[in-house]
Amino acid sequence: MTKVQNNRAWLLILPMLVLVAFSAIIPLMTVVNYSVQDVFDANTRFFTGTEWFETMLNDSALQAALLRQFAFSMTILAIEVPLGIGIALLMPKRGWQASAVLILITLPLLIPWNVVGSIWQIFTRGDIGLMGWGIRELGYSYNITRNPVDAWATIILMDVWHWTPLIALLCYSGLRAIPEAYYQAARIDRASRWAVFRYIQLPKLTNVLVIGVLLRFMHSFMIYAEPFVLTGGGPGSSTTFLSQSLTTMAIGQQDLGPSAAFSLIYFLIILLVSWVFYTAIMNMQKDDATGGHRHDA
Amino acid sequence: MTHDATTRQDARVSPSTGTSPSVASAATAADESPRLERARARRRGGSVGRSRFLLALYLILMLLPIYWLINMSLQSNSEILGALSFWPREVTFDNYIGIFTDSNWYMGYVNSIAYVSMNMLISISVALPAAYAFSRFKFIGDKHLFFWLLTNLMAPPAVFLLPYFQLYYSVGLFDTHIAVALAHCLFNIPLAVWILEGFMSSVPKEVDETAYIDGYSFPSFFVKIFIPMIRSGIGVTLFFLFMFSWVELLLSRTLTATNAQPIASIMTRTSTASGIDWGTLAAAGVLTILPGIIVVYFVRNHIAKGFALGRT
Numbered sequence: 001m002t003k004v005q006n007n008r009a010w011l012l013i014l015p016m017l018v019l020v021a022f023s024a025i026i027p028l029m030t031v032v033n034y035s036v037q038d039v040f041d042a043n044t045r046f047f048t049g050t051e052w053f054e055t056m057l058n059d060s061a062l063q064a065a066l067l068r069q070f071a072f073s074m075t076i077l078a079i080e081v082p083l084g085i086g087i088a089l090l091m092p093k094r095g096w097q098a099s100a101v102l103i104l105i106t107l108p109l110l111i112p113w114n115v116v117g118s119i120w121q122i123f124t125r126g127d128i129g130l131m132g133w134g135i136r137e138l139g140y141s142y143n144i145t146r147n148p149v150d151a152w153a154t155i156i157l158m159d160v161w162h163w164t165p166l167i168a169l170l171c172y173s174g175l176r177a178i179p180e181a182y183y184q185a186a187r188i189d190r191a192s193r194w195a196v197f198r199y200i201q202l203p204k205l206t207n208v209l210v211i212g213v214l215l216r217f218m219h220s221f222m223i224y225a226e227p228f229v230l231t232g233g234g235p236g237s238s239t240t241f242l243s244q245s246l247t248t249m250a251i252g253q254q255d256l257g258p259s260a261a262f263s264l265i266y267f268l269i270i271l272l273v274s275w276v277f278y279t280a281i282m283n284m285q286k287d288d289a290t291g292g293h294r295h296d297a
Numbered sequence: 298m299t300h301d302a303t304t305r306q307d308a309r310v311s312p313s314t315g316t317s318p319s320v321a322s323a324a325t326a327a328d329e330s331p332r333l334e335r336a337r338a339r340r341r342g343g344s345v346g347r348s349r350f351l352l353a354l355y356l357i358l359m360l361l362p363i364y365w366l367i368n369m370s371l372q373s374n375s376e377i378l379g380a381l382s383f384w385p386r387e388v389t390f391d392n393y394i395g396i397f398t399d400s401n402w403y404m405g406y407v408n409s410i411a412y413v414s415m416n417m418l419i420s421i422s423v424a425l426p427a428a429y430a431f432s433r434f435k436f437i438g439d440k441h442l443f444f445w446l447l448t449n450l451m452a453p454p455a456v457f458l459l460p461y462f463q464l465y466y467s468v469g470l471f472d473t474h475i476a477v478a479l480a481h482c483l484f485n486i487p488l489a490v491w492i493l494e495g496f497m498s499s500v501p502k503e504v505d506e507t508a509y510i511d512g513y514s515f516p517s518f519f520v521k522i523f524i525p526m527i528r529s530g531i532g533v534t535l536f537f538l539f540m541f542s543w544v545e546l547l548l549s550r551t552l553t554a555t556n557a558q559p560i561a562s563i564m565t566r567t568s569t570a571s572g573i574d575w576g577t578l579a580a581a582g583v584l585t586i587l588p589g590i591i592v593v594y595f596v597r598n599h600i601a602k603g604f605a606l607g608r609t
Contacts, residue, residue, distance in 0.1 A: 009434035016427035023483040027460030090352040110589025112561040115582045123362045222453040225546045243455040263456035270451045
């Protein structure tokens with residue numbers, strides 16, 4: 001759509017801008033302010049420059065948390081994206097069944113995040129939880145408070161349970177937007193199921209998948225309540241992710257300067273990775289588009 | 298792949314040319330067609346059955362943890378801790394009654410619903426005009442502004458905990474519903490603008506122009522014509538606003554103490570020195586799922602469209 005040049009549009013933006021600025025810019029400035037100072041009390045503070053940033057970047061506990069965070073985010077993306085696409089392909093297209101499946105599948109998305117933690121805490125307990133009990137019955141001594149591997153597997157399973165529906169719903173809506181004529185053409189061509197997926201469905205899914213992957217990356221990178229309730233970051237610090245390290249530092253220990261510096265580094269990493277993801281996917285799409293042209297001609 | 302391309306070429310060309318090879322192939326196709334058709338139908342039937350089976354399997358696995366929560370919410374603590382039972386042997390509603398008769402508990406739901414509704418109202422009313430501006434006009438700094446808005450979606454709430462606490466404390470809004478509602482605007486307004494902009498861009502600009510020619514002023518056009526046209530977009534936006542405000546814990550917990558404490562934060566009280574009150578925890582958990590079910594029921598017909606955020 002061609003847009004009209006009109007700077008009075010700013011008037012329409014203004015109320016939104018005031019509100020978002022109030023909740024974003026003022027707090028962000030506070031964080032920046034803290035990150036370059038050493039605050040003793042309300043009246044005594046020293047300018048420290050980049051000292052806190054250097055301390056944070058060299059902190060081995062935080063480096064470990066960052067690595068864990070990346071490992072976690074990449075693992076859940078690698079599982080949730082294909083699984084979500086698969087489920088979307090299985091979902092019925094119309095009728096009461098479609099509505100019923102939609103409502104059921106959306107359920108995990110609407111549960112408060114700490115309740116998700118509680119649900120899985122109950123579900124995985126060895127004595128009263130179905131899953132914990134079931135796995136023990138099979139002869140494996142499953143224990144998420146002792147064994148880091150169990151804790152990791154459970155957190156990943158929990159996240160897959162919680163968030164795969166988002167990818168599935170996004171893909172489902174993408175699939176619904178494909179005109180029936182495309183499928184008819186494919187039937188005439190006797191295209192295989194795989195060819196239909198690769199050349200008709202997948203290209204139509206790229207847009208929603210960009211949204212899905214970005215949202216999932218961002219949210220998984222900020223994950224806090226679910227592992228906090230389920231494992232409390234343990235055993236040891238094996239499931240302590242960035243948000244939890246930060247909250248402990250800022251609220252628990254009241255280390256204003258270091259935690260502010262850490263906050264900014266954290267925010268920048270999310271921005272940077274999101275940008276890289278976005279650019280990479282967009283370039284892939286462009287390559288695909290030109291490839292498609294060559295193919296047609 | 299080249300093979301694919303050639304067969305496709307054939308299929309496209311043959312009906313229009315009508316030369317002998319295509320006639321021949323049409324004849325053989327006619328010969329085989331009933332058999333082929335039957336085989337294909339059988340295969341299709343099989344694959345539908347298999348996909349239904351896989352979907353049902355996924356749904357059952359997905360619902361198991363929720364079933365377990367409901368199961369536990371209907372048992373007394375002694376039954377829960379006594380032995381593992383797959384269904385409640387003596388169904389008791391005591392856990393629910395306990396929640397509904399204790400104002401500390403049920404006020405948590407009232408508080409949550411209060412700030413979520415406030416947030417939905419604030420976010421949608423400022424996001425609608427903003428999204429319209431982004432979808433219809435070019436103006437100085439529009440692209441940068443939109444990008445900046447989206448970066449707020451990526452801001453981890455943990456980063457803003459302390460500044461928010463100090464900010465709302467200093468303006469005297471600490472422990473009020475509006476404080477949480479405003480704090481959630483940080484990610485909900487950008488999200489609303491993003492979704493609505495997609496929906497608005499799919500409405501042709503000619504609609505606006507025709508309305509202006511017919512003598513509508515901008516506000517009356519916007520309210521009487523434009524908003525009804527993007528009804529389903531607004532419905533879906535409200536769904537997302539509800540979802541992200543309802544499930545958030547970190548900010549709502551930090552900005553409240555007693556008067557506006559959300560249910561999610563009250564639930565942490567179930568762990569006491571004498572152990573965890575599993576039955577009440579489970580019942581409270583079940584009750585946090587219900588509002589979501591009601592909301593998703595209302596938007597079920599728009600959801601498929603809306604998850605694509607208007608652009609597909």
